[in-house]
Amino acid sequence: MRDICIVGGGVAGLAASIFTARAGLDTIVVDGGESILARNASLENYPGFPDGVDARRYLRLVHEQAQGAGVEVELGRVSSVERIEETNPESGFVLETDGGDPLEVRRVIAASWSDSEYLVPLDVGRIQRGSKHYVNVDEDGRTAVEGVYAAGRLAGEPHQTIVAAGHGAKVGLTAIHDSDVNFYHDWVVPEGYFTGRDRDVPPGCEEIDDEERLERDVAARETILEAFAEPLAEKPTMHPSVDRE
Template identity: 45%
Template sequence: MGESDWSEFREGGAAGTDAATDVDVDVAIVGGGPAGCSAGVFTARYGLETTIFDRGPSSLRRCASLENYLGFPCGIDVETFLELAQDHAERAGCRLREDHVESVVALEGGEDTGFRLELQDGEPVTARFVVAATKYDGEYVRGLDDETAMFVTEADGDDERFDRDYPDDDGTTPVDGLYVAGPLAGCGDQAIVAAGHGATVARTLIRELREEAGLWGKYAGRYDWRRRMQNRREEWADPDRWVEVFEERAPEDRDPATVRRLAETYADEYDGTYLEEAVATRRAERGQRRLAAALEDEIVLDAVDDDAILERAAALAEDGSSGG
């Protein structure tokens, strides 16, 4: 998965997917808004084959602009934001499908077998994990849990809605493999909050996979970040150092051979988070160019002209003050 592969520690072959489960994708995300795209970025970057289904009413498109999303000091129009969000998900490795998910049913064959998504237009898709990331309607998951109420009756009428208290805060549910992210999980309607919750849910899913692979505690958590090579401590560049740490801290039920393999795989993953300076610079430039591509040419040119005028005025002011 990602820079390293934990599949050897699972009962199967493909990274992130149980070999006993013949499914089309690892993760199916229903909803292509902030929560769904954010979750997809994390699962895809981890190496899980992820498909995002996005067709249906979007409350975000009712907004004139987003003015409280961090990183856009003057706000950003919704269409540009969604374009960037979905492009980000695709570049991370997600597949976006414009199809409506009518229902999600559990596959037969016992526990941990996954789900089948019935689509309005296309053929059904099977997935090991499902993340429900729509806002208004969770009807497509009805019937997955016969023991715990997933729907509640509205206080002011007979209509039912998905119970936002059904999932835990981290998006997990009583149904193994089913997660809920964003407003449907009761996190609130603000786009930045929904995106943050989507990331939280994805990291929960990844943590559970890593625990299944044998990792524990902080080693089961996955921090998706990149650091500069110049900041790497040489002590942690040595796989044997990780072996020592894992042998000291491993739970008693882990056999020594497994602990060593876990340590070596973790060391590879850790080492892969560091970037050479030239690579970090190229990635920063790539990010800026992508943001520029989302802007209208006239706006970019006007901004450049404004900057030039301001710089010239500042230079003249400095010359005047220095001349007495």
């Protein structure tokens, strides 16, 4: 049984997965297809990119970061989620998918803005507004069903990439907390930051010396330089309702 299944491979789901995987939780993301972010011609409001960034390139980098953290990504759609034992909240969940074997997991994070029908068997509190459905959550992303969370636009958050990423990370931290994982922060700090004060390095943190810091800086710059070396050939995906003829 896996620790976490995240349904949705957009920025909210991937952000959550990076946190849960780095905390040591066995994490799988079921990606149902192209993120709505791929319709964005230029991502303009994301801090750190003064002149904007190609949204598809950004999404690729987030995918790489998640997989580098140990996240498994499986392409497919989840058709239903049910508790393994209806009367036992600790039993976990089974997820049926359209392209693979059923998944048994302890916790589920729903981050699939375009489709949440799979949640109907759980009665998590889906709310219909016009043609869209949202999931009612508390301030930390928990739904009415213990062990099930919702992140990003599906949880009613504003339709902005930076907000989706931040909320996904927050919900990931909530799942970590509920999993009773010994975890403090995902900080990487200079050597002596904790030990120099006669403190143990907290769980999830790491102290590195200057040599390691410089090595990581070189690797980080090489990754970014390679990612941005050439423009992407693909064009943004047009909204499906637009007549292309």
